[in-house]
Amino acid sequence: MCLGIPGQIVRITDRDRQMAIADVSGVRREVSVACVAGNDIDALIGAWALIHVGFAMALIDEAEAAATLEALRDLGEAQETLAAMAEGAAALEEVRP
Amino acid sequence: MNLIDDFRDPARAKALLTAIDVVTGEIGATAENPVHIMEICGGHTHAIFRYGLDKLTPPGVEFIHGPGCPVCVLPMSRVDECIEIAERPEVIFTTFGDAMRVPGTRGSLMQAKAAGADIRMVYSPLDALELARRNPDREIVFFGLGFETTTPSTALSIQAAAREGLGNFSVFCNHITVPPPIRALLDDPDMVLDGFVGPGHVSMVIGTHPYDFIAEDYGKPIVVAGFEPLDLLQSVLMVLRQIRDGRACVENQYARVVPEFGNPVSLAAIADVYEPRPSFEWRGLGEIDASGLRIRDAYRMYDAESKFGVGYGKGAPRVVPEPEGCACGAVMTGRMKPTACPQFGRGCTPEMPLGALMVSSEGACAAYYQYGGARALEAAE
Numbered sequence A: 001m002c003l004g005i006p007g008q009i010v011r012i013t014d015r016d017r018q019m020a021i022a023d024v025s026g027v028r029r030e031v032s033v034a035c036v037a038g039n040d041i042d043a044l045i046g047a048w049a050l051i052h053v054g055f056a057m058a059l060i061d062e063a064e065a066a067a068t069l070e071a072l073r074d075l076g077e078a079q080e081t082l083a084a085m086a087e088g089a090a091a092l093e094e095v096r097p
Numbered sequence B: 001m002n003l004i005d006d007f008r009d010p011a012r013a014k015a016l017l018t019a020i021d022v023v024t025g026e027i028g029a030t031a032e033n034p035v036h037i038m039e040i041c042g043g044h045t046h047a048i049f050r051y052g053l054d055k056l057t058p059p060g061v062e063f064i065h066g067p068g069c070p071v072c073v074l075p076m077s078r079v080d081e082c083i084e085i086a087e088r089p090e091v092i093f094t095t096f097g098d099a100m101r102v103p104g105t106r107g108s109l110m111q112a113k114a115a116g117a118d119i120r121m122v123y124s125p126l127d128a129l130e131l132a133r134r135n136p137d138r139e140i141v142f143f144g145l146g147f148e149t150t151t152p153s154t155a156l157s158i159q160a161a162a163r164e165g166l167g168n169f170s171v172f173c174n175h176i177t178v179p180p181p182i183r184a185l186l187d188d189p190d191m192v193l194d195g196f197v198g199p200g201h202v203s204m205v206i207g208t209h210p211y212d213f214i215a216e217d218y219g220k221p222i223v224v225a226g227f228e229p230l231d232l233l234q235s236v237l238m239v240l241r242q243i244r245d246g247r248a249c250v251e252n253q254y255a256r257v258v259p260e261f262g263n264p265v266s267l268a269a270i271a272d273v274y275e276p277r278p279s280f281e282w283r284g285l286g287e288i289d290a291s292g293l294r295i296r297d298a299y300r301m302y303d304a305e306s307k308f309g310v311g312y313g314k315g316a317p318r319v320v321p322e323p324e325g326c327a328c329g330a331v332m333t334g335r336m337k338p339t340a341c342p343q344f345g346r347g348c349t350p351e352m353p354l355g356a357l358m359v360s361s362e363g364a365c366a367a368y369y370q371y372g373g374a375r376a377l378e379a380a381e
């Protein structure tokens, strides 16, 4: 929850809401790019960002993304984040207990 | 096995460790008379243990584990309030998974879920917004937890809900901020702190200037650090050099991610949605002035506290004593090592945490516990 995870922006899904699809270690999910979009949201396609709880918070270069991901894997945080993303997706479908 | 083999660039790690050795010697710090460096962020605590940095650095350097794990500083009464909200039949209570096992006086959110409350772990407040769209007949409450790294996410989500007119979404805001507890620790006459390793991802949002007071008012060095192991060693070296040279300033080791003035969009959203509370309770640290945030009146309809009449300063007594035999407070302030707590590994383990420091891998007790096996082996060799 505290450490961001690198993801690559692959597609803009909603210009008004500033939402995009990011590829995080092979998992695709919709994230907000409001904090990094600037004036040209399309320029984000292909860019790497540190993603915190579904929000791209800083743009980073590819080498930094790779190094960060490795550090997160070492700490077990990458796996935890991917599991949390899966939980999030499941929570949407969950029916009331 | 040599701990250094774990580093991706052992040569650089060795060079940094040698430099740290030299500077520690120049300062004259020894095991009996060490320099105390606090790593504020729980992510750093975790990395220090994962790489055994506390063992690799000379005995003259002592790490004090700071209050930067939001799960660990969450008081029992906040957990109780979450459960109180979650038990309402119309509510779907959403939270980061990290908070699920934090013990409250009536058990944890995990236990409340097992007992029938509709509590769902989500990855992002965006998931909670989506739940609100899909379940117009339910009240979706998101548990806003964390420091400045997660605060923008809930602020932006509240703004989005307001734009969409989503009336069934609210945030139970328990966001906290990093600088006030640091000031409180510096004001504590019992604390001996010679310098700080500052949080990287918090600083990515707030920039480096909120730490100016540490250097200017208290004359202590702080270096904002990344969380890769070499980042941490480099930052410790930078702190030690400042101490040796009698300097105190805010340095940024993580400039590749942390802009001097932070992230303007995030800061604007935080300022728009939140305002400081007069004071807020921290587990182990007590009440700290202006250390928590609440939702401004303009966004009142998205504030679970006013929607459900539950929350900080409402109802039950604010401060609930910690469980019997728990030394979380002393560990939190660096007065006691986790292993010195009588409950450590006995009444308190990561599977069955008694205290909050055992809940998250960023908590000092869980980090000690998790890497204790490897460390004991190492010591035996």
Ligand code: SF4
Residues within 6 Å of the ligand: B325, B326, B327, B328, B329, B331, B338, B341, B342, B343, B344, B345, B348, B354, B355, B356, B357, B358, B365
């Ligand atoms: S071992 Fe458990 S009870 Fe003791 S200080 Fe750590 S978290 Fe608290």
